[in-house]
Amino acid sequence: MSPWQAGLLLAFDLTLVLTLLGVAWQLLRGVNLFRSVVLFIAFGLLLSLAWVRLQAPDVALAEAAIGAGVTGALLLVALGRLRRMASGRHGGEGS
Amino acid sequence: MITENLVGEIYLVCGALLFVLGVHALVVRPHLLVKVLAVNIMGSGVFMVLLTAASGPDLIDPVPHALVITGIVVAVCASAVALALMLKVRAATGQARLPSEAPED
């Protein structure tokens, strides 16, 4: 591996890590729940990219399918149910 | 070699920070859905440390990979239960927060 290739990869790693942290920070602020959930799914996908970089393709596959996919779906459906409860009974819940 | 180490260290630091971010949000954020997200972020941090810590210089250690796959499934199960419980709490109490942490508004 040539030095500039290594440097490029390093830059990629740094960018990925910083993006992960940024996305995590944003989604955990919890200002808008729907945005948080969408960001979480994005986070999962980025994470599986990180797993690939860490030479763990099995984990990457599992993360993409389960961590991002299924968990994301679970979160979305839970959020939908929350909203429906809010509109059904109360007024301003689920912001 | 230096870069190889550096790459590991970048991910180690990232794992630790994700873990800490999750802990912080889990304690501070009132909404249960965000708490569930926080638990997942914490878990991701731990997985990252686990995967990175044992990736040696030449041989790839498959054991952490297996552990993390197991961990991911456990995490999704825990999240599913937590979300279902959250909905029950919401239905019973009218809010998806823990009572002592109810917001001021």
Place this chain on the structure above:
Amino acid sequence: MPIAGLTGGLSWAALIVIVPLVGALLTGLWPRAGGWVALVVALLTLGTTLGGALHVWWQGPEIHALGGWEAPLGIALVLDGLAAFMLLLTSVVGLFVTLYALGYVGRQERSGRFWVLWLWLWAAMNALYLSGDVFNLYVTLELVVLASVALVALASGGPALVASMRYLLLSLLGSLAYLMGVALLYGAYGALDLITLAEQVTPGHLLMMVAALMTVGLMAKTALFPLHGWLAPGHGSAPAAASPILSALVVKVSFYLMLRLWLTLFPDLATPALGVLMGGLGGAAVIWGGIMAMAADRLKPFVAYSTVAQVGYLALFFPFMLAVPGGWRAVVFFAAAHACAKATVFMAAGTLQRAAGHDRMSELADVMRGRPISSFAMGIAGAGLVGLPFTGGFIAKWLLVETAIAGDVWPWAVVVVVGGLLAGAYVFRLLGPAFLAGRGSPGRPIAGIMEWSTLGMALVSIALGFAGAASLQLLDATVTGPGGL
């Protein structure tokens, strides 16, 4: 310590895991037969556990390499004195709770859920006690958490659900902190097997961090002061058949794990300052729980606060571990004595609650008089909580005070004695009304087995009063780290 290996052929350790697991699967398939499956499973589990304990007693610890893969590659089941003792405790309490639940949930609608969750919890606890691998312990811990959270949440109503949510989140935080510790251990030593790790760990920053992460995480699950907030509402509002399980057994699970880790991995990290800190937290729990119990006005939260107080004693293993070799055994015995007494009190409380239709302590006197068997059992258990003789509680209190004095850490003896007096005060508050003049009325009809199983459980806590020497001998056959506490 000589370790009798027993890899091939039948293994007690494997059987102890398999039997309740099969039960859990069967109830999952046919929930309507749950009660009978549970009863058979309870008896079989008690049988296998007894077999395993006798094996340890006669031949020493059994280490079963799963799949034939020796550590560090594979996972080992470790059946040693400590594990056998906890397993035996679980089986005995489990048997009586099962009998009780046969009466309690018997013909209720949707009783199947209870049986499935309870047997899963039982299987998970057995698996946890036997696991000798730090990551596998994490998985079993999650099983325990999910099942016990669901048991709390079986009771509908806001407080129970909020409590179970709180419990779940705190548990997940604890589990992940524990898992971070596992990751650090693996990163530093490349092993997950407890015994292998015990031989390799060296004191240092890393190990301290691991110990801190794991201990704090498990403290939250054990509800050690000041992380006790979830316990009283959770255990207090859970269904009557679940409360004894949670208070008597589940709390002890994370305590066991904490003890196990300190005995094998962290013995060199124990310092007097840590002992003072943890013991101090325990003492604060004893006092705080006692005061809250004095102030409670409903029966089940009252009993739950008593658990908060009694869990405080568990923290004494830190100072004792340092002070006296084998001093931790006193605390383990205490855990058993508390489990038997607390299970009885919760079972009796459930009976009274159902008979009276409420659990306001000030209005329970009639039912207490009208249900002498439950009240009598509660009396025996109360004596156990206070530490009066011929109960396991007395022996436990004796051991705790003796260890504190022999180890020259006598302030903890004061804590134990004062805690006993506080317990006396609140148990008096619990039982006193039964002696007030007035008519007794048995209240609503109750399945007889609920009362008799409660009495049986109470008798176990008396039997434990005579099992002190045998228990300590069994606990001697415990696999510890090279530090050898």
Place this chain on the structure above:
Amino acid sequence: MSRPRLSHVLTSLLAGALGVALVLILLELPAHSGLAEPVTEAMDRSGVGHEVTAVLLNFRGYDTFLELAVLLLAVWVAWSLGRQDPVPARSVRGPVLRGTLRHLVPVAVLTGGYLVWVGASTTGGAFQGGAVLGAAGVMLVLARPRSLPRVPRLGLRFVVALGVLVFLASGVGGLLGGHGFMGYHPDWAYALIVAVELAAAVSIGLGLVLLFLGGRVQGDDDDH
């Protein structure tokens, strides 16, 4: 959150301190290859060619077994929490989406099966395959919420427990055969592992769908 509470500030400080300490300690970690060597040595006795699968299904099969148990238990917990609203409230309309789904689901099933199959020798395996199956199931549910075939309750419970059941049977077989609980006879290892993986993938897929549905499926109850 306009007024940050004292406890929150404290939490932030504590979390920060924890983070700094963690980072400092992590950077001191020695470099080593963990259990890579023992795994490599034992590969030829594992019955499969892919290391991760060997660890998951053989060396640390007990972990995986308990993990399947966690999933099964989670389904039961969700059931025990009672009924949730059906998902989604209204079924997805439009011929395009339905048509897509009609083609997508078989593809997903095939993909899932393939992933399980190749897991023995390369990247892939029961979890990934199961997850794909689960995703397909979720899509089916989303598309046709009211017209799910009525599955007999026992059948449903049986299929979701299938992974654990097969794994347990194989594990007890190992115990009786003298290879230890969760062990395999070396000659049978490959076949057994594939069988366990297939069963596990089906259970995982169904389990994930059930978790997605949350609570009891509309209109039925396990005890009645």
Place this chain on the structure above:
Amino acid sequence: MEPGGFLLVIILMTSLVPGLVIFFLREQQFALRTFFNLGGAGLKLALIISLLVGVYRDGKTYSFTLNLLPGIDLVLAADALSLLFATLSAVLWLVTTIYAIGYLEHSPKRSRFFGFFSLCVSATVGIAFSGNLVTMLIFYEILTLATWPLVVHRGTPDSFRAGRIYLAYTLIGGAVLLAAVVWLTVLAGSQDFTAGGYLRDLYPEHEWALPLLFVMFVVGFGVKAALLPLHSWLPRAMVAPAPVSALLHAVAVVKAGAFGIVRVMNDVYGIQLAADMGMTLPLMGLAILTVLYGSVRALFTQDLKRRLAFSTVSQVSYIIIGVALAGPVGAVGGLVHLVHQGVMKITLFFCAGNFAETLGIHRIEEMRGVGRRMPWTMAAFTLGGLGMIGAPPMAGFITKWYLGMGALEVGQGWVIGVLLVSSLLNAAYFLPPILAGWFGRPQHHWSQDRFRDGLLETHWMLLLPTLAVAAMALGMGLLASLSISPLYWVTFIVEFEYGYEHIWRAVFEEVDP
């Protein structure tokens, strides 16, 4: 373990098993309950007599050991002192049971009452037979547990207040005792009671720990013995039914405390070591204060039972004085009072119960002329009262005589003055009710008047036990020189304790010229 050891266990069981069975009997099962009560009491007495025969005639030793924890055994053993206390308990239990059956006729919750009553006696006999401190602690705590329900038996707010105070005192006392026993076990191991004590060799090493422990023991046992600052539960506990008061004061609780102090003095520390540590004189001072304080309080109390209670506070401390004199003659006086006070005080309480049950008399001034309506009870009361004063030839006289001689023997002659003052006080509070009872002008009508129809002045189950214990109190004084008297027995114990061969003769000749 000697094969005979099981006899001790069976003796315990003769009250424990009936007690447990009685709990589960229904209220209406009067005959069965009475059968268990009297059967257990009779059997226990018979077994204790056979034990006495075995020990004294055949020279057997009895002991039973059960391992509780490594190095810590539950030990039951029969030596002379334990037999003294056990016999006292067994005899008085039988009598009190009969009395209680009569007393509680038709009152509610009898099964519960007799259940705990039997447990209480089991605990007392357990204390008597305790072969080491751990065993004694165990039964001592059981006693606390078993007596509380009896104190609150009436279930009134008043009795609850008394019960709470009783529990607070005794639980704290028990906690102090637990700490002391554990500490001593850590220092010296769990050793059996040994005549002359077993701590002498440890004293140089633990110069401050052993005296501190001694204080803790005195506090722990002193609560039940109602030593001065720890006495106030006792008068309050008078709300309990008469048989309970009788048994609490005469045998079970108060005597258990005193017995414990005697054991610690004689068989753990040894008199000599206790004296060397400078512990006996303060203890005696405390006991004397208690004697005087109790008497003065009794004098100013108009409620009959409360007066008797303060009298108990005062009288029990005679036992402590006797032991704390640290001389053989004084020890005889103290120990014999263990028995004498028990019999006399139970007589008085039975009488008070008879008055209350039959005529509704609760206060001293209501006793005027009661002697004409109930001459037999009044006679018994007179005997008990005179005994307490210490008038010859009653049993109380023997006690005071020995205490005085013992004081002279160890050169503490001033104690005689204390005895005189206390006797005067005793007279001052016992003579007025006696005189009023016989010579006062009878009231026109009592607040109630029951049991008039029969031949006897009151229910036979109330009267006969009263007369029996009164006769015993008289007999113990009159027949003190016989070889079955408590005095003879106590002298034997003290001889053994002090290792004197011929103290019996010396002492005997001094008192009986």
